[in-house]
Amino acid sequence: xxxxxxxxxxxxxxxxxxxxxxxxxxxxxxxxxxxxxxxxxxxxxxxxxxxxxxxxxxxxxxxxxxxx
Numbered sequence: 001x002x003x004x005x006x007x008x009x010x011x012x013x014x015x016x017x018x019x020x021x022x023x024x025x026x027x028x029x030x031x032x033x034x035x036x037x038x039x040x041x042x043x044x045x046x047x048x049x050x051x052x053x054x055x056x057x058x059x060x061x062x063x064x065x066x067x068x
Contacts, residue, residue, distance in 0.1 A: 007059045007064075008067055014051070015051075020049075024040070024045070027044065
């Protein structure tokens with residue numbers, strides 16, 4: 001079974017969690033209109049999940065990593 005290796009540094013994870021949470025709060029408290037609200041929710045969740053997991057599929061696809 002393939003093991004997924006973390007490819008996000010601690011700083012990268014922290015920034016993703018903070019920005020993702022901010023987007024979720026923005027979508028919750030500010031009237032953005034339906035398309036922008038859903039976009040903010042989806043992007044916020046993606047950032048939060050990748051930050052919490054420490055793994056970014058896009059980074060893996062591009063072959064880059066911020067983890068030393």
